[in-house]
Amino acid sequence: MAHRKKRAGLLTVASVLAALPVPAAAHAAGPSTHWASWLGSTTTATPATTLAQVRSIIGADTGAAAALTGKGVGVALIDTGVAPVPGLPASRIVNGPDLSFESQAAGLRYLDTYGHGTHMAGIIVGNDTATGTKGLAPDAKLTSIKVGTANGTVDVSQVIAAVDWVVKHRNDDPLNPIRVLNLSYGSGGTPQEYNDSLGFAVEKAWQAGIVVVAAAGNDGNAAGNLANPASDEWILTVGASATNGTVATTDDTLTAFTNLPSSGKQINVLTPGTSVVSLRDNGSNVDITYPGARVGDTLFKGSGTSQAAAVASAAVALLVQAKPSATPDQIKDWVVKSATYLPTGTAAQLGLKELNVSNALARSGTAVSAQTFNRSTGAGTLDSARGSSRVMYDNAPLAGQRSVWGALPTINWAKSSAAGTSWSGGLWMGYRVAGDGWTGTSFAAKTWEAAAWADSKPWSGASSWSDTSWAGRSWSGRSWSGGSWSGRSWSSDDWSSASWS
Template identity: 40%
Template sequence: MSTSMIEMLGNAGATRPVGLYQLQKDVLEDFRYTDSDGSGIDVAVIDTGVAPVDGLDGDKVLHGPDLSFEGTDPQVAYLDTYGHGTHMAGIIAGDRDGHPGVAPGARIVSVKVAGHDGITTVPQVVAAIDWVVEHRDTDGLNIRVLNLSLGQAGVTDHRGDLLSAAAERAWNAGIFVVVAGGNRGAAPGHLDSPAIDPYVMTVGGADNSSGVDEELQPVTDWSSRGDGSRNPDLVAPGLSIASYRVPGSAVDVAAPSARYGSDLFLGSGTSQSAAVISGVAARMFDHFPNMTNDQLKETLRRNTETELDFGAEAIGTGVIDAEDAYEDPKYDRPPQSFAPAAGRGTGIAAPSGATWSGGGWSGATWSGATWSGLAWTGATWSGATWSGATWSGAPWSGATWSGATWSGATWSGATWSGATWSGATWSGNGWS
């Protein structure tokens, strides 16, 4: 099984123009276009975990398995020691007075695949996707959207790609898969995997520094271009988007200039752009529960705008116009019919035929930070910056925070407020 590097696709090339916070607040408000707020919709976020900060505390976030290297450490398991997953979750469905996400009524299902150093691999992400698929509607869950703000470089054809195959299994199971296109700019090449897969919703980054009017938003210089055959489906705001800060996390310590006030953080990248579209998708499914994945994808692609001369390789069909999409569902659009990725099939199994059984993954079980039966090595999520400040790690001692405290939620030892998955059932609203 592939052990290639998987990178976090946010926070690249960020800038912080004067008055940007208020602008970004307006940008997200522009996507809350209807009385449907995502209620009843669960959005799975496969990322670095989600911290119980204000707006993402209590029953707002449910935690699936922690498949990261930190998964066996009770002090940090499930928590976002890196700072990226919380940022995505806040954009998608944060529910805080004064700074809500795009779909504040939705709920987040977090599956952690990377720890404070951002290390993850293809097998970890594939296992996480397959867990989401198998548990999409168990024990009261209603996972209709999956956010993947990550990617693997160097994949030229989705048909032989394990990540693409896993993403297609989720898509065929009725989960709308939103993927960040990549932060490699106009350099020759392809979109990252699984963004390269033609079935999923691939999102590029729009430069929203000039205003909140979609017609004024060009593509950013860091948003990955397609190859003319597989391009981003569309672009969404992704420049210095304000979301929830995780005090003491790796990016928080490494990039203090990206902090805005005591509890917000500015991040840029196609990660943030994908999170915006995941929030839009949650609102759409709330209002149009019978819409299929293919119908929603085509609706969003057809409701875009731009007055600027950029090719499809950069912006796909253009900058998303969420309000028009809400008014134009067009249920009659035909299903997609691309060549499938290798090993797709109709089942929930991983490419090897392994499946989740209760809380374990049979066929290749998790044991601490190693696979039992499958060898793999780590890979860093590199090439990212926060608000123009590069980072290369952060102070860390064992499993303890480096002089940091939680904002908006208490955290003492291994006790915190949230909900975690235990076997095949949810174990209440707290754990210790």
């Protein structure tokens, strides 16, 4: 993946919104050569799955579950930002710090130029009154921490910083404390579990009372491993089920694009992930690239373990609303052990089950033993967490113990993260990456302020991000102000992302 051109320490709109590539297709099976994908898989056209159908499939529309809306629960979304589209109430959205390369362009800051984060947000808290499309936890408070750009570009260090920030600021809103963290992305790295830095970050979130939900990956059933951090034993790992156009679970199957491991941790639970209809980000990368996925003027179809993870995150928010004193271990146990076995195919052979909120509520009186998995030390290399694809700086790949902002010895970071001191105001590990508090401005109800990054030449003594430029676009109200994405290619790996069909 490539990154944005850097001049005098700042990214301009023209340089940031540049040469947008057509995302590479993710195949139904086979290994991915890409470090991370905001996990949506290319599939042939399948029947649309509405959020009303999803609600029924996961048992959120019956019994006590039917009255749950996620009220009082905060959900953190580490993704590509969210756009102020119709159907995404500003009162339900909070913008945490923008840690993406686009944060340095005022016209792009916090906004979803890719289209992915908006789709996830719609699944969780959307409310499109024009079409009656409502998210699965519409009264939850969603905090967006943007890390990805218009083609999804991101380094693992940005994601780690985002997870740290969520843990540090989980109680900033006492009426809606963050209890759920959605990670619909995955690294292709296969680090050692005992010292994985990304695993350490999500484990710290789990220990802080946050249910971490991670997408299994879209490299296919023959992948041989789960995406990282879905491979971490502690957290809730979600694969995608194919609904086959019905609300019955008896014909649901494991999707061919979902990662399956050859050993170690297995997927914890499945949720619907084929042609899920959520909010359209008009003029974004995926909107222009996949016009056939549009559903009317405001909606869009997407398939992948990303969508499945967002469904699971919303379901967890409902359970936390019902059982606010529950621990992440309890929520995970109730979700996994109450899920519905799928009767056919690979899912049946492996004993994989589909999440059911009503069943989980019924089980919530059952005692749960605390998980006892070994914990990561966090001291492993960032390269092992990154995998094979790297961001580029003057054609030199980011490598070694370096974040995008500068040197990052993980053994030092792990100590700071464990102590809750990796963030101080807008400084992360001593680097200025954001402003110091909730004084930023955007469409959302509350926004963390921005800051200029230092031109620190973070690796190889290089001087500029490897990027080309397009003519520059600005956000104008609720849609892009005309024109189309240029569809040029980056100088490094594309995203294996997303299928919108």
